[in-house]
Amino acid sequence: MASSSAGADAAPYHPTTIGGIREIAESFDGVLLDQFGVLHDGRTPYPRAIEAVARLHAAGKRVVIVSNSSRRSAGTVGKLVKMGFEAEWFTGAVTSGEMAHRCLAERANAWWRALGTRCIHITWSSRGAISLDGLGLQVVGSPAEADFILAHGTEAVGEPGDGGGGGGGARDASLEELRALLRECAAEAQRRGRPMPMVVANPDIVTVDGAGGLITMPGTLAQWYQELGGDAVLMGKPSPIIYEAAAAMAPNVHAGRWLAIGDSLQHDIAGAAAAGTGPGLFIVGGIHAEEAGLRGGPEAGNAGSGWNAGALARLCGEHRAAPKWAAAWMQW
Template identity: 50%
Template sequence: MAKCSTSMAAPNICDTKSFTEFSNHGGLVTCDRAILSLEYGSEILESYLPNNMRHSYRNHVEFMACGTKAKAWLLDQFGVLHDGKQPYPGAISTLKNLAARGVKMIIISNSSRRASTTLDKLKSLGFDPSLFVGAITSGELTYQHLQRRDDPWFQALGKSCIHMTWCDRGAISLEGLGLQVVENAEQAEFILVHGTEALGLSSGDSVSKSLKELEKILEQCAAKGIPMVVANPDFVTVEARELRIMPGTLASTYEKLGGEVKWMGKPYQIIYKSAMAMAGVDASDSIAVGDSLHHDIKGANASGIESAFITCGIHSSELGLKEFGELADLSSVHSLASKYDAYPSYETIKDIGRYRDAYGRAFRGIGLAAI
C-alpha cells in the first residue's frame, strides 16, 4: 500500500532494552507526532540509548526527516504542526532543519481564513513565517474566486448571500468582495460558509447561532434551490486535543438536503495545484503531510502526490488512541484507510518490530513508518 525503499539498511537498534524503554516512555511518538523532532525527540532518545549508539541514531533521525527526494513539502497545520493553541514538541526545530536543507515548505490548509492570517497565526505560535514559501488556504481560494469571478460557476452566483461565520473564533471579513449580506433565504442568491458558530448580519456584525439553527436556515435555502460555497471543507478539526465541528459538516448536510455545494480546498485538486505552482514543482517532487484521511491523504492520492499520515490527529479516537503520544496499531490504520479509500505512502505505527523494518524500507522516506 505504500512506497518502500530497500537500498539502505537500518541501524539495528530496536532489539535493545534501552530502545524498548524509550518507546514505552513515549519519546518515539513525540518524535513522529511533529513530523520527527530533530531536537526534542533526539534528546529524549539519547537519554535512553547506550553511549555507542547515540550519535548514529541522531544522524539517522535527521536523515529520515530530511532525506525524502521531495523538493516541496505541503504541510497541513492543525493536528500536524500545532493543536491551535501551541506547537507540537519538536515541530519548530524540525522545520528549521528542513529549510536549512533547501526544502520548500508550503502550508496547505482547510482554513476559512486568508493565507496572510494563517501565517500570522503560525508566527504567534513561535513558527518563523520566512521558513515557508507561502500558504494556500481554502479561505484564500474562496476569496480569490469570489473577487475575480473568472470562473463561470462563480460568475453566476450573484452578490447577495447568507453568511455563516465564526463567533468565538473571530468572524471572517468579506471586505473587498462587494457582497451584500442578507439574513433570510428569500433574499439570498447563494450561501457562503466560513464558520459554524454565527450568522452574518447586513450591518456587518454577526449573531451567535447553534448548529441546529444554522441547519434550519439551510433547509429554507435548499427549498429555494440556491447554491453554497464552503470555504473550509473540513468536517472537524483538532483544537487543544478536542474535536470541533467545521464548515464541511454544514456543507455535507446541505448536500443531503439536495443543495448544490462548491467545495473549496482539500481533498480537491484545485488547492494542490495552487500549492505546487507556488513552489514551482510538479507532483513527483511533492509530498503532503496531514492528519485527515478524507482530506489530506485522499487529496494527495487524487493529485498523484506522496503522502504521510499523522495518526494522532482527528482520527485518534477511531484508531483507539486515548492519550497524546500513543501510536496506532498497524491493522487499525489499514482498516481505516480502506474505510476512507485513502492510502498514505507513510504512516506512524505502534509495533516496534514493524517500525524497525520500516526504518530499513523507508530510509529514503521522511521518517514516518512506510508500510
C-alpha cells in the same frame, strides 16, 4: 513506536510506519504541510514540530502551508511565528479561505459570474468574524432573498448588511439552528427550480482544538446540505484548486516530488493523491487519533507512541486514502 504490518510496497491501506521525516527525506523536494493537528492544536505547537520544520528548511525542502482555514493566507505564517516557527522556513501559504475570496473577487468563469451577490453568511463568533470586505457581497437574512450560501464557520449567521468589515454583524447560532437554516435553503432552491449553491470556505469536517476535543467545521454543513439535495463547492482540500495554487509557489518542485503531510485522510491524503502531487505522510495524532487507537501523547513523540494498525487500515479504506507512510506526530 507503532509497527506497520507491511513494507513499502504493501497493500495501499497499510502505510509504512516511520520514526521521523528524516527517514524519507530523499523521497521529496517540497512539502505540502497541514497546520491543525500536525504543527499545533490550534493554540500550542506540538513539542517536536518546530524542530521538524527547521530541519526541513535546513535540508533545502520547499515548505508550503496548505490549510483548510476560513481566513485568508496573509496572516497564516505570522500566527506560526508567534508559536515559535520562523517565517523564512516557509516558501508560502495558501488557505481555503484565500481561494474562496479569490474566486468570489475575480469571478473568472461563467459559473462564478452567475452566482450572484446576495448571500447567507455562516461564520464564526468566538473564533473571530470573517470580513467580506471588497467582495461586493450583500449579506441577507432569509433564504428567499439569497443567491447562494457562503460558509466560513459554524457558530453564527451574518446579519443583513454590506458584507464588509463593519457589515451588519452576526448572531450566534447553534448547529441545530444552522441545520434548520440549511433545510430552509434547500426548500427554497426546490421551490425556485434551480440550485442555491453553498460556497464552502473551509471544507474540513472537524478540527482539533486546544482543549483536547474536536470542533465541528463548515465541511459538516456541506455534508448536511448535500444530503438535502443542495450543491456544495469546496474551496480547499481535497479540491485540486488549492493544490494548484500551492504548487505554483515552488515551480522548481516537479509533480510527484511533493510530500503531503496531514492528519485528515479525506482531505490531506486523498486530496493530494487526486491532485497527483506525490506520496502522503499521515499524522495519526490529529483528528483520527481516537478512531485509530492512538497510544501516547505528543510529549512521548513517535518513539513512545503507537496505534492499532488494523483500525488505521480500516480508516484508510473507509476514506479511500492510501498514505505511503504514517507517524504518530510531526517529527524529524
